[in-house]
Amino acid sequence: MPTERKDSRTAFILANTELIAPPHVPEIRLNLAHEAHDLWHRTEEDLQEIGLQPPYWAFAWAGGQGLARHILDNPQIVAGKRVLDLATGSGLVAIAAARAGAARVSASDIDAYCEAALALNAAANNVEIAFSNADLLALPPASADAWDVVLAGDVFYDAAMARQVSAWFSTIAGPGRTILVGDPGRAYLPRHLLIERAVYQVAVTRALEDSDVKRTVVWEFAGEPAAEAMPAALA
Numbered sequence: 069m070p071t072e073r074k075d076s077r078t079a080f081i082l083a084n085t086e087l088i089a090p091p092h093v094p095e096i097r098l099n100l101a102h103e104a105h106d107l108w109h110r111t112e113e114d115l116q117e118i119g120l121q122p123p124y125w126a127f128a129w130a131g132g133q134g135l136a137r138h139i140l141d142n143p144q145i146v147a148g149k150r151v152l153d154l155a156t157g158s159g160l161v162a163i164a165a166a167r168a169g170a171a172r173v174s175a176s177d178i179d180a181y182c183e184a185a186l187a188l189n190a191a192a193n194n195v196e197i198a199f200s201n202a203d204l205l206a207l208p209p210a211s212a213d214a215w216d217v218v219l220a221g222d223v224f225y226d227a228a229m230a231r232q233v234s235a236w237f238s239t240i241a242g243p244g245r246t247i248l249v250g251d252p253g254r255a256y257l258p259r260h261l262l263i264e265r266a267v268y269q270v271a272v273t274r275a276l277e278d279s280d281v282k283r284t285v286v287w288e289f290a291g292e293p294a295a296e297a298m299p300a301a302l303a
């Protein structure tokens with residue numbers, strides 16, 4: 069991203085967020101917003117575009133908080149490994165992986181503000197994370213050789229995206245690669261492809277989630293329908 073544009077996104081983020089710790093991951097601080105609706109309109113004004121996605125980068129989503137907690141409490145999952153955080157948003161999961169001792173962490177997201185948000189948040193937590201705004205889900209998965217561990221927090225909230233993520237995970241799954249997702253029961257979770265690894269009760273913002281706490285599960289992508297999740301008629 070050209071420096072001038074990145075500087076203007078950085079200024080926008082700093083003007084609209086506060087450096088605070090997400091409740092379930094108090095050891096990490098992020099530039100987070102307190103409300104979404106007005107900020108969403110301000111991003112549209114800032115970019116002079118309508119129909120933008122909500123400012124996901126300004127919140128620590130329940131799926132990301134649960135997954136970040138799991139990585140920090142089980143650092144062996146990423147220690148010494150090359151990690152990708154798909155759909156990084158604020159960068160929370162990527163930062164947790166870096167703090168847990170990953171050899172290298174990359175993060176991807178297609179949102180226009182993510183690169184600047186991640187840069188601010190990585191710096192606030194003294195870690196280095198590479199960023200790509202390429203839509204990895206639309207690219208051939210040849211580059212998957214670059215990652216030992218693929219992490220994704222809260223990516224199953226939209227039907228089309230969930231289909232894309234599931235298909236992409238299926239193509240990159242294989243021996244020697246761990247794929248973990250954090251999910252608070254979103255509508256399009258491909259439960260039949262996942263194995264439960266851990267459960268967390270994550271405090272969330274009622275304005276975003278219509279709830280104060282979300283039961284959040286860390287799942288491992290099984291690569292093929294997991295026997296335990298298969299309908300009895302198919303097992």
Ligand SMILES: C[S@@+](CC[C@H](N)C(=O)[O-])C[C@H]1O[C@@H](n2cnc3c(N)ncnc32)[C@H](O)[C@@H]1O
Pocket residue numbers: 121124125127128129130131132133154155156157158159160161176177178179202203204205220221222223225229
């Ligand atoms: C609910 S947010 C989760 C953010 C973060 N992982 C967390 O848990 O806090 C979903 C994120 O997916 C990103 N996203 C949507 N489509 C994507 C795609 N094709 N590739 C990468 N990221 C994508 C959005 O921009 C957004 O940042």
